């Protein structure tokens with residue numbers, strides 16, 4: 001039993017921290033709320049750092065690292081609200097890698113910027129593959145594909161796609177003649193419309209993608225690879241959230257020690273102390289769940305759905321509580337743009353509604369447990 | 377990231393598992409559905425089970441070999457706990473003696489005390505209870521008022537009242553915290569004793585808990601005469617002995633597998649028609665399941681820390697908060713989906729539903745844990761206190777005045 005970081009992992013984490021220091025991403029998150037051109041494009045940073053190929057096998061042109069390694073990077077991004085397209089790129093890279101696709105190396109090296117269109121595998125209650133609806137609570141259907149040789153023709157729409165408008169190619173999960181298939185589409189192909197969006201948290205560019213007879217190339221990935229892409233995305237979002245909470249707690253603690261009311265530091269009042277301990281409790285739980293998710297990714301494929309859903313559910317809950325506690329510990333200033341707290345709150349509010357939502361992850365945990373999956 | 381045992385631990389686990397496979401049919405059912413009804417019979421069956429565990433080397437795993445222990449590390453103890461829980465058999469009857477009192481005797485006891493108490497404790501022949509809490513001293517344990525008065529020959533006479541004493545009704549000994557000097561500040565005038573429960577002047581009265589069972593007791597002490605060699609640690613050094621006990625309490629709560637698992641509660645939900653399809657039930661089960669899985673992996677992280685030579689600090693209490701909180705919520709969910717039958721003592725869930733609200737207080741209340749973790753882990757300032765440096769007798773006089 002050894003869960004401590006290896007030297008290589010420590011190095012990866014330090015390197016990530018260093019790479020992300022070059023730009024004040026938190027300040028940029030505030031500026032971009034008013035002027036979206038102020039959002040730094042960190043694409044170059046992530047390509048230079050080799051993060052696009054983190055999860056791609058060495059044969060597929062990547063670094064062949066594990067999910068925990070990618071999560072270490074994601075945590076660093078979450079700490080500073082860095083607009084780094086990990087959650088959109090890495091799942092796509094894993095699908096291409098699993099298929100031994102010719103585009104794998106170009107995606108791993110960052111030569112080709114690809115965005116993965118989220119597609120959720122069925123659950124015990126939802127027999128179809130689905131995507132997020134534009135609004136409301138009913139899950140939406142996947143785009144459909146007709147296939148002719150290696151060419152697929154797609155129609156349908158996928159909403160709230162991370163980094164869609166910045167990508168050169170889209171990896172679509174579509175309903176094919178015999179079940180879900182992966183299709184790689186050029187973002188500028190005819191029949192593809194990407195409506196770029198900025199919502200609430202300026203560090204997460206989004207897009208609505210419409211496919212109207214758009215043609216792309218079928219990727220020879222099996223359904224398992226498509227499922228794993230979803231689970232990897234859940235794990236990475238969870239890791240970003242853990243990083244964000246990890247960064248918030250020390251700030252709240254420092255303020256709770258320094259701010260005095262009624263002749264005492266506010267951190268001595270139990271009403272605040274106990275809330276901060278609750279944040280610590282949820283954070284530590286979420287960290288434990290990241291370990292489970294990463295372990296299942298490499299060692300227990302049958303538990304991957306449960307493990308990543310639990311990681312996402314736990315991390316999003318921690319993020320929700322932590323960002324709210326951050327505001328209340330800081331009193332009035334915590335609710336204003338004078339402080340960073342609102343930026344973190346915006347991050348939590350938006351991400352809790354993306355990629356199936358925090359509630360969807362919690363529901364999937366229940367489904368897996370009810371279906372008889374026993375966690376390690 | 378390696379969740380596997382190292383070769384030595386794996387071998388130990390295999391040994392433990394194969395012994396349990398061979399003997400688990402002999403284990404008595406001591407709580408919940410199907411438990412042995414008659415209390416005396418139940419305790420004796422449980423005692424016999426502890427003896428078997430001890431003979432197989434599954435008790436006192438971390439105790440020195442010269443006192444009958446296995447001389448192994450905390451990791452092996454955790455492995456034993458995990459395997460007991462996996463085999464769904466009870467641990468030893470005397471979890472308080474083995475988990476806390478024995479280890480404290482190993483740290484603070486004289487050679488003679490270790491020889492006298494540890495062997496019989498290990499085998500369940502003599503159960504040991506914890507005589508700490510009093511009607512007016514629980515969280516504020518250093519406020520105990522049970523008095524031990526030194527006699528001319530060096531012996532002591534002890535008078536006072538203890539309460540919530542788990543297992544006192546069948547204990548042979550109790551480790552008791554008493555005040556030997558009321559004229560110094562409260563943490564200073566304390567002494568720890570090992571008291572025979574059959575000494576003249578001791579009365580044990582059962583206290584019924586929510587479930588209706590009486591697992592804990594009030595213990596009255598009226599001029600109980602004990603010799604000088606019953607002092608555990610130093611006269612006046614009782615607080616330091618108490619802190620040792622509380623440290624082991626933390627370790628023992630944190631490393632025990634309470635035996636409530638996400639999959640067990642999921643199976644309960646499945647047994648209620650329609651519950652598995654209900655979105656709200658699923659959200660509640662998903663949250664509870666997530667917390668339970670998190671505590672399982674927190675346990676793995678603990679093992680990894682222990683293997684790296686790190687001892688559990690106060691942050692460890694968070695694990696207890698999570699386990700108790702999630703099991704309380706799961707019990708509540710099951711009562712909602714199964715209806716009033718779930719509340720019955722005989723039901724699979726009755727024990728959990730009735731016992732856990734008390735477990736929130738046992739071994740340090742949730743509020744006290746949050747205070748301690750807030751101060752010692754997060755470094756937040758303590759609350760102002762009005763008892764620091766004040767002689768205990770003066771403090772009590774002040775309290776009286778305030779209430780009046």
Ligand SMILES: Cc1cc2nc3c(=O)[nH]c(=O)nc-3n(C[C@H](O)[C@H](O)[C@H](O)COP(=O)(O)OP(=O)(O)OC[C@H]3O[C@@H](n4cnc5c(N)ncnc54)[C@H](O)[C@@H]3O)c2cc1C
Nearest residue numbers: 506507508509513514515540541542734737738739741743
């Ligand atoms: C199932 C069970 C088994 C037990 N077994 C034993 C045993 O074997 N031996 C033994 O000695 N004891 C035992 N106890 C007693 C247990 O240790 C005490 O109940 C516990 O320490 C709390 O003390 P109290 O009951 O006096 O409550 P109090 O200390 O009076 O607390 C009452 C309430 O006030 C809160 N409170 C107190 N101080 C503070 C503070 N500073 N800040 C915020 N809130 C505060 C508490 O959290 C609690 O909610 C057992 C208890 C239970 C429930």
